[in-house]
Amino acid sequence: MRSGVISLIAVLFGLLAGAVLMAVTGHSPITGYMYLFEGGLKSPERIGDTLATATPLIFTGLSVAFAFRTGLFNIGAAGQMLLGGFLASAVGLSLDLPKPLLLLVMIIAGFVGGALWAVVPGILKAKYNVHEVVSTIMMNWIAYWTVYYAVPAYFKGEFLETESKLLPEAATLNVPFLSEMFGGSYINLGLFLAVIAVIVFAFIINRTTLGYELKAVGLNRHSAEYAGIAVNRSIVLSMVIAGGLAGLGGVAQYAGNAANIQIGILPSQGFDGIAVALLGANTPVGVLLSALFFGLLYSGRGFMNAMTEIPPEIANSIIAIIIYFAATSILIERLVRWLIRRRSSGASARSSAERKVD
Amino acid sequence: MDYAVEMLDIRKEFPGIVANDDITLRLKRGEIHALLGENGAGKSTLMGILFGMYQADRGMIKVSGKEVRIGNPNVATKLGIGMVHQHFKLVSTFTVTENIILGSETRKGLVLDVKTASKRIEQLSQRYGLNVDPHAKIEDISVGMQQRVEILKMLYRDAEVLILDEPTAVLTPQEILDLGIIMKNLIGEGKSIILITHKLKEIKANAHRCTVIRRGKTIGTVDVASTSELVMAEMMVGRSVTFKVDKKAASPGEIVLQVDSLSVNNNKKCLALNNFSLEVRAGEIVGIAGVDGNGQSELVEAIAGLRKPESGSVRLKGEEITGLSVRSRIHRGIGHIPEDRQKRGLVLDYTIAENMVLEVYHREPHSKRGILNKAAIKQYAERIIASFDVRSGQGASSIVRSLSGGNQQKAIIGREIELNPDLLIAVQPTRGLDVGSIEYIHRRLVEQRDKGKAVLLISLELDEILNLSDRIAVLNQGERIGVVNASETNENEIGMMMAGVTAEGGGEA
Numbered sequence: 001m002r003s004g005v006i007s008l009i010a011v012l013f014g015l016l017a018g019a020v021l022m023a024v025t026g027h028s029p030i031t032g033y034m035y036l037f038e039g040g041l042k043s044p045e046r047i048g049d050t051l052a053t054a055t056p057l058i059f060t061g062l063s064v065a066f067a068f069r070t071g072l073f074n075i076g077a078a079g080q081m082l083l084g085g086f087l088a089s090a091v092g093l094s095l096d097l098p099k100p101l102l103l104l105v106m107i108i109a110g111f112v113g114g115a116l117w118a119v120v121p122g123i124l125k126a127k128y129n130v131h132e133v134v135s136t137i138m139m140n141w142i143a144y145w146t147v148y149y150a151v152p153a154y155f156k157g158e159f160l161e162t163e164s165k166l167l168p169e170a171a172t173l174n175v176p177f178l179s180e181m182f183g184g185s186y187i188n189l190g191l192f193l194a195v196i197a198v199i200v201f202a203f204i205i206n207r208t209t210l211g212y213e214l215k216a217v218g219l220n221r222h223s224a225e226y227a228g229i230a231v232n233r234s235i236v237l238s239m240v241i242a243g244g245l246a247g248l249g250g251v252a253q254y255a256g257n258a259a260n261i262q263i264g265i266l267p268s269q270g271f272d273g274i275a276v277a278l279l280g281a282n283t284p285v286g287v288l289l290s291a292l293f294f295g296l297l298y299s300g301r302g303f304m305n306a307m308t309e310i311p312p313e314i315a316n317s318i319i320a321i322i323i324y325f326a327a328t329s330i331l332i333e334r335l336v337r338w339l340i341r342r343r344s345s346g347a348s349a350r351s352s353a354e355r356k357v358d
Numbered sequence: 359m360d361y362a363v364e365m366l367d368i369r370k371e372f373p374g375i376v377a378n379d380d381i382t383l384r385l386k387r388g389e390i391h392a393l394l395g396e397n398g399a400g401k402s403t404l405m406g407i408l409f410g411m412y413q414a415d416r417g418m419i420k421v422s423g424k425e426v427r428i429g430n431p432n433v434a435t436k437l438g439i440g441m442v443h444q445h446f447k448l449v450s451t452f453t454v455t456e457n458i459i460l461g462s463e464t465r466k467g468l469v470l471d472v473k474t475a476s477k478r479i480e481q482l483s484q485r486y487g488l489n490v491d492p493h494a495k496i497e498d499i500s501v502g503m504q505q506r507v508e509i510l511k512m513l514y515r516d517a518e519v520l521i522l523d524e525p526t527a528v529l530t531p532q533e534i535l536d537l538g539i540i541m542k543n544l545i546g547e548g549k550s551i552i553l554i555t556h557k558l559k560e561i562k563a564n565a566h567r568c569t570v571i572r573r574g575k576t577i578g579t580v581d582v583a584s585t586s587e588l589v590m591a592e593m594m595v596g597r598s599v600t601f602k603v604d605k606k607a608a609s610p611g612e613i614v615l616q617v618d619s620l621s622v623n624n625n626k627k628c629l630a631l632n633n634f635s636l637e638v639r640a641g642e643i644v645g646i647a648g649v650d651g652n653g654q655s656e657l658v659e660a661i662a663g664l665r666k667p668e669s670g671s672v673r674l675k676g677e678e679i680t681g682l683s684v685r686s687r688i689h690r691g692i693g694h695i696p697e698d699r700q701k702r703g704l705v706l707d708y709t710i711a712e713n714m715v716l717e718v719y720h721r722e723p724h725s726k727r728g729i730l731n732k733a734a735i736k737q738y739a740e741r742i743i744a745s746f747d748v749r750s751g752q753g754a755s756s757i758v759r760s761l762s763g764g765n766q767q768k769a770i771i772g773r774e775i776e777l778n779p780d781l782l783i784a785v786q787p788t789r790g791l792d793v794g795s796i797e798y799i800h801r802r803l804v805e806q807r808d809k810g811k812a813v814l815l816i817s818l819e820l821d822e823i824l825n826l827s828d829r830i831a832v833l834n835q836g837e838r839i840g841v842v843n844a845s846e847t848n849e850n851e852i853g854m855m856m857a858g859v860t861a862e863g864g865g866e867a
Contacts, residue, residue, distance in 0.1 A: 212719050219705045220704070224705070226684070227684070228684035228717060229685075
């Protein structure tokens with residue numbers, strides 16, 4: 001609850017700072033924001049695109065948040081997402097199955113790919129106490145180069161060396177009824193998968209013995225060990241789940257929002273996931289909401305750019321400023337407390353003054 | 359009257375709890391003033407207010423007769439108030455000098471001037487008889503020395519009023535005596551000291567006056583010389599107390615724990631416990647006496663399954679458990695009150711309810727097929743809270759971090775006893791606790807014994823070992839020096855054995 005308020009204040013400050021930036025560069029903040037939000041929400045198609053943009057962010061946000069709730073800092077969501085997406089694409093391009101079955105296998109492959117990329121840092125952490133920040137970053141680059149090599153070697157696109165073949169219709173998360181409902185948007189089944197992931201995340205963290213164990217290990221490894229919880233297993237498992245979530249994000253991105261993989265790019269959603277988790281206070285619903293908000297900013301900034309002279313970098317700056325405020329939530333907390341105290345002391349001063357009058 | 363510090367009608371509320379309810383404390387110049395109270399009585403809060411860590415909701419603080427507002431610790435330092443915290447705030451890879459000047463470094467141009475500083479530290483050290491080497495690294499010196507560094511830190515900043523928070527909790531008996539001398543030197547030089555403690559012996563030995571607080575209220579300020587320990591204890595807990603543990607003779611039954619020529623390494627891969635054998639029977643309390651760091655921790659960890667022994671075996675009720683996991687040992691009936699309640703015993707950011715099921719969350723009724731049953735967990739926790747008198751702001755849903763040390767400990771003890779273990783290992787069960795809680799915990803341990811459980815007690819407090827144990831095993835440098843019957847021994851004999859002198863003819867093998 002309290003962290004929700006802080007996130008809202010962070011968002012507000014970020015938007016205010018963005019307004020100042022726009023004003024300083026000689027543009028009207030009101031028209032700027034109008035076009036920004038219109039760009040994300042104006043028509044069903046734009047709403048659908050906003051939701052689709054948010055989908056991979058939900059997954060990577062959940063990935064980072066899950067790791068964080070269990071005491072781990074997963075910087076490797078980008079690599080996990082890329083590899084999950086790659087593995088899913090490989091399945092989609094290689095197997096010839098009916099669509100529902102193929103999608104199911106691809107989703108599993110995506111989860112496995114992400115999990116595989118996270119299990120290595122997990123084991124390194126559990127066995128040799130290698131810090132996961134270092135090892136997950138390393139794994140990002142291994143994923144980057146693996147895909148860089150494997151896509152041209154095995155799944156070369158028809159026209160370009162730098163991207164994979166397009167996925168066949170049966171292997172994409174796009175379904176006609178969704179696209180039609182949202183006026184031709186590229187929204188896809190990934191969104192439903194993301195909502196399911198949010199629910200499963202919340203359930204695991206709050207209601208299961210598994211979540212209890214993982215959180216205990218994250219909060220105090222020594223007392224978890226003392227209580228007979230298998231600490232090393234828990235660390236590895238946390239990473240597997242976090243990585244799997246990021247891998248699903250890869251499925252949503254490369255088999256939903258896009259229909260192929262480009263080489264030479266680490267997906268920015270992997271790193272944005274850190275910001276999403278931070279703004280969402282590492283809670284599942286918070287992640288969902290903050291991912292939607294980020295999706296809105298990302299999908300609206302193009303429209304803002306087209307309709308005004310405001311550079312799209314302003315939208316990025318707003319995101320960055322929001323992240324700063326979310327990261328320094330302690331300052332906001334202090335501000336809130338200070339305001340409350342001032343008001344209450346003001347009130348008590350007033351009431352005592354009144355008493356004197358009596 | 360010349361008061362160094364006056365705290366008048368201080369009130370401080372935290373959510374759900376009034377920590378200080380109009381407390382008044384007056385510190386005369388040049389006196390040692392003890393602040394006595396149970397855990398959670400509000401001592402730390404009161405001193406936190408004086409040191410600027412909290413702001414009082416109401417009340418007035420005067421320093422040398424002038425009213426002041428202490429907004430943060432820097433203000434307190436400027437006013438000449440210094441605090442030695444229970445947990446030292448030192449950088450272990452820095453030298454004594456570097457630690458002391460940290461935050462008020464002397465400079466020569468842009469360069470740190472360590473030489474002048476260390477000279478001044480040396481002078482201060484000599485003047486107050488502290489005997490600290492300014493060039494030693496913190497990690498190389500003893501805990502007692504580290505505490506002196508903390509005191510020097512205050513003196514270096516010209517503190518006139520020193521607050522010592524539970525200074526003896528971490529010291530050996532000899533170091534405690536030395537600290538007494540240091541405090542006398544300090545007041546001899548005109549400093550004033552507030553001594554936060556709940557050890558009556560030390561108040562009696564060192565303090566001039568004593569202010570007693572209970573549940574956030576001032577009970578009174580007494581002259582220590584003319585007040586007996588018993589009276590002070592009663593003021594503190596609000597009822598009459600006994601220092602002796604009331605217990606009848608033990609009636610030992612079957613062997614519950616059998617440790618056989620156990621050798622265990624410590625973290626540095628050196629042999630910390632050497633060929634140690636011991637048995638604990640049902641219905642008896644066996645105490646392990648020894649100076650800290652003589653293999654006690656390694657022994658306990660090997661029995662609990664937290665550390666792999668090099669050789670030897672551990673049996674529980676005749677069953678070999680040497681290779682079993684921690685969890686299966688808990689299942690087989692080992693309860694363990696760990697030495698460090700915050701590091702090992704509790705997940706501080708979990709609620710009381712969540713902490714109470716730390717070892718049993720995976721069993722019915724607390725969970726079923728991997729799904730937690732929060733209602734059952736809460737009920738279980740509330741039962742422990744009620745029967746072990748764990749006080750907190752919001753009952754079972756309080757975050758454990760917000761509990762006082764004594765209540766945290768009571769929660770752990772409640773949790774372990776609720777497991778109904780055949781063997782209860784209690785390591786320093788009353789460390790840092792007040793008389794009331796100690797008495798209570800001792801009674802609970804004896805009660806376990808009388809229910810026919812085996813209790814293994816490890817403590818650095820000789821009084822506690824002598825009071826509670828039926829038999830006492832003495833450890834010195836990882837070796838068993840001897841085992842004696844508590845009724846046939848005394849402090850001197852145990853003390854000698856702790857120093858490594860073998861008992862002659864005392865006890866059984």
